[in-house]
Amino acid sequence: MLDIHYIEKNCTSVIEKLSSKGLKRADQLIRTLIDKNKERKELQHANDSILHQLKKRTKQVGFSLAKGDVKGAEEDKKWIKNLKVEAKELAKRLRDVEADYQQLLLELPNLPDDSVPMGKDEAHNVVISRWPNQGELPMHIKPHWELLEEYRLTSFEQGNQIVGAGFPVYHGKGAKLQRALINFFLEEAITSGYDEVQVPLLVNASSAFGTGQIPDKEQTMYGIENTAMYLIPTAEVPVTNIYRGRILEEKELPIRHVAYTPCFRQEAGSWGSDVRGLNRLHQFDKVELVEIHKVEDGQVALEGMLRHVTSLLEKLSLPYRVLQLCRGELGFASAFTYDVEVWSAGQKKWLEVSSVSLFKAFQARRMKLFYKDKAGKHLCYTLNGSGLALPRIMASLLENYQEAESICIPEALHPYTQFEKIRV
DSSP states (O other): OOOHHHHHHTHHHHHHHHHHTTOTTHHHHHHHHHHHHHHHHHHHHHHHHHHHHHHHHHHHHHHHHHTTOHHHHHHHHHHHHHHHHHHHHHHHHHHHHHHHHHHHHHTOOOOOOTTSOOOSSGGGOEEEEEESOOSOOOOSSOOHHHHHHHTTOEEHHHHHHHTOTTOOEEOHHHHHHHHHHHHHHHHHHHHTTOEEOOOOSEEEHHHHHHTTOTTTTGGGSOBOTTSSEEEOSSTHHHHHGGGTTOEEEGGGOOEEEEEEEEEEOSOOOSSSGGGSTTSSOSEEEEEEEEEEEOGGGHHHHHHHHHHHHHHHHHHTTOOEEEEEOOGGGSOTTOSEEEEEEEEETTTTEEEEEEEEEEEETHHHHHHTOEEEETTEEEEOEEEEEEEEEHHHHHHHHHHHTBOSSEEEOOGGGHHHHSOSEEEO
């Protein structure tokens, strides 16, 4: 959520930044919001004035009766009755205007950082780095969905029978490779100073609102019928909300958490190569990184999180590249995002496996998450990133490590798999 005082003081800049992020009617929305806030404050002032008058006149009734002035007391009571009607009508207007104001505020995405490049779509994202820095990567090999079937690592048919499309069943060494990747990512994060947490797979509406899933991504989450709860789309939601409503001591920062969870999303497609195999699933496993910092440490923390994520891919010897997203590609709550993509040799394309994002105070303002120091109380900065998402890592690993009659396992995973090759 954005700060209304900042919006009012920097109206033109805010409109330009929101427009550059792709928000339609940004000018109209901001102007309406400012007008609505002015109306809200005027009504609040009028409401406070009436309540003050009611309190004062109610006391006057008592004074009049104590003096034996029955007529004066009756006049005061009549005046109070009329004022209460006016106060009730004013309170309703204030509630309606407040609701409109809050709704307008919630429609506004986070402002892009000044350093984020202009651009409306992925064609304008900027490649920051590529590893290894070499020419053409392997091309003439099988895509992972053929390997999954050939080596009997997953069954999409069984998942479809149990639930529907987008829910694979992992078998044998496929299941063990999944578990190995999860444990490897967790242990690497713990070694890097992240504190592991295990969190619920369900969240309430307040938690989804706090991190910006509601109202932006409400239609992509799985809601639980007859409840106000949702299956989590990412561990970012429950982990960040551990601190919702908190005022942290300065010495408690930074907070750095890692969590493994299954993730559930409805936006998975139903046709085309983009959704074949493990490319896009309704349920998938992910290790998530969440950090909470003081304002001045946010950007440095973002770079550190990116280094951790890319170090995982280097230890797995998976070719990757890092992109800085342009303004039009930023998520609703993000002020700055790096996407990390691995090379899918069998599909001859790059696959996103992590988004490392800085939200600045956007989530903290929604969650009322502060820290205090000698200077007073401040909103925290929050960050998160996938460290990493498993399906496309698995796809890239299978495709890049395939041999004529086997699939090699990266050396870094040997302690977790207890096998070095997958054979038919």
